[in-house]
Amino acid sequence: ETGVTQSPTHLIKTRGQQVTLRCSSQSGHNTVSWYQQALGQGPQFIFQYYREEENGRGNFPPRFSGLQFPNYSSELNVNALELDDSALYLCASSLAGGGNEQYFGPGTRLTVT
Amino acid sequence: AQSVTQLDSQVPVFEEAPVELRCNYSSSVSVYLFWYVQYPNQGLQLLLKYLSGSTLVESINGFEAEFNKSQTSFHLRKPSVHISDTAEYFCAVSERGGGSNYKLTFGKGTLLTVNP
Numbered sequence: 001e002t003g004v005t006q007s008p009t010h011l012i013k014t015r016g017q018q019v020t021l022r023c024s025s026q027s028g029h030n031t032v033s034w035y036q037q038a039l040g041q042g043p044q045f046i047f048q049y050y051r052e053e054e055n056g057r058g059n060f061p062p063r064f065s066g067l068q069f070p071n072y073s074s075e076l077n078v079n080a081l082e083l084d085d086s087a088l089y090l091c092a093s094s095l096a097g098g099g100n101e102q103y104f105g106p107g108t109r110l111t112v113t
Numbered sequence: 114a115q116s117v118t119q120l121d122s123q124v125p126v127f128e129e130a131p132v133e134l135r136c137n138y139s140s141s142v143s144v145y146l147f148w149y150v151q152y153p154n155q156g157l158q159l160l161l162k163y164l165s166g167s168t169l170v171e172s173i174n175g176f177e178a179e180f181n182k183s184q185t186s187f188h189l190r191k192p193s194v195h196i197s198d199t200a201e202y203f204c205a206v207s208e209r210g211g212g213s214n215y216k217l218t219f220g221k222g223t224l225l226t227v228n229p
Contacts, residue, residue, distance in 0.1 A: 004156075033216065033217070035217075035219075040222075041221055041222070042117075042119075042203050042205075042219030042222050043157070043203070043217070043219045044219070045216040045217065045218065048215075056216055058216065090156060090157065092157075092217075094215075096215075099145045099164040099207075099215075101159050101162070102159075103159075104149075104156035104157040104158070105156050106155055106156045107156050
């Protein structure tokens with residue numbers, strides 16, 4: 001059983017640029033959630049995808065967008081990067097349903113300069 | 114809206130001492146409760162969870178947490194810690210949102226440092 005993988009591991013971008021982060025979900029999982037973890041903070045929910053459709057969104061602006069593909073892998077896109085977007089971005093996959101464990105990937109560390 | 118408060122940002126203890134990491138939550142509906150652990154430069158790993166039934170839940174590595182509905186708490190305890198328990202611990206809740214959205218709301222974390 002392959003766990004959740006994310007790419008790239010680290011990324012450095014300049015303010016105003018765009019970035020795409022990728023996540024491969026665990027085999028059999030149909031739900032992917034994305035979280036932003038700023039330094040010294042707990043993860044904050046960005047959005048969730050279920051069967052290729054957005055299924056809930058946190059308090060993040062529209063320049064944060066995503067996709068889920070038929071194989072349930074997912075992308076997080078951030079446009080017009082700001083310095084405050086510097087964070088660890090975590091992807092988690094799960095089966096749909098309350099109480100089901102979300103399995104987290106190792107994260108992508110994004111630095112915006 | 115739901116929120117989670119972890120009352121201690123850092124907890125230093127000596128090896129083999131007991132420890133309690135405190136977590137309180139607020140929510141207008143029933144919740145599921147979780148503790149996740151994050152080791153340096155790694156993602157989050159589920160430590161234990163409360164869904165229903167017995168209010169005391171245990172993990173395989175000696176941690177336990179008790180759900181207290183009246184106090185809206187889910188404190189994490191271990192009677193004797195090891196140096197390998199040094200990590201950041203996050204308390205999280207989920208409640209049913211729209212559709213099948215079971216987002217997790219996390220606290221800010223507690224850094225447990227176990228000293229020899």
